[in-house]
Amino acid sequence: xxxxxxxxEWIDEDGRVGVSAHALELLGxxxxxxxxxxxxxxxxxxxxxxxxxxxAASDIYAPVSGVVKAVNQAIVDAPExxxxxxxxxxxxxxxxxxxDINALMDEAGYKEFIESEA
Numbered sequence: 001x002x003x004x005x006x007x008x009e010w011i012d013e014d015g016r017v018g019v020s021a022h023a024l025e026l027l028g029x030x031x032x033x034x035x036x037x038x039x040x041x042x043x044x045x046x047x048x049x050x051x052x053x054x055x056a057a058s059d060i061y062a063p064v065s066g067v068v069k070a071v072n073q074a075i076v077d078a079p080e081x082x083x084x085x086x087x088x089x090x091x092x093x094x095x096x097x098x099x100d101i102n103a104l105m106d107e108a109g110y111k112e113f114i115e116s117e118a
Contacts, residue, residue, distance in 0.1 A: 003063070003104035006113060011063040011101055016089035019051060019060065022114050024082065027053040033079040035071045035091050042066055042093060044100065049090060051079075064100040066093040 002010040008023035024030070032052040042048050042062035049060035070092040075082055082088050095101060105113060 001106070003101050003106060004110035004113075005061065005063045005104055007059075007061045009061055009063045011093075011095075011104065012089075013101070015066070015069070015093045015095060017060075017063060017091050017093060018089045019082070020110070023058070027051065027058060028055045029053055030079045030082050033076055033082070033090065035076060036068045038068050038071060040068045042068060051082075060090065062093075063104060064093075064095045065097070066095040068093050 002012050004010050004020060008020045009017060010020055011017050030051060030053050032050075034050045036042060036048045040048070042065060044062055044065040046062055047059040048062045051058050051060055068091050072089055072091065075088060075090060082090075
């Protein structure tokens, strides 16, 4: 099950991190993605990556604190593939405190949040 942040990232129970379908829709055609490195220590809420479209560049924030254990190099090599599915993960991390994931919004809470932003 995915949990969401107010900055539109998601993290699943395995520690994979991605960007919500809502955010991807707002960005449009993705042309570039820069991800953190394996082994990087990520502080919760800090900018750790960048995603660029023809419309804008947007920071990607760490949903929880932890260490990057893998990056999805395929998405760096072909960033346009992220548009096909919002299930595509960007990087995989080991949270310092796995309970922090549970503090994030569930899917229903996230839907309410994006509706309130409109």
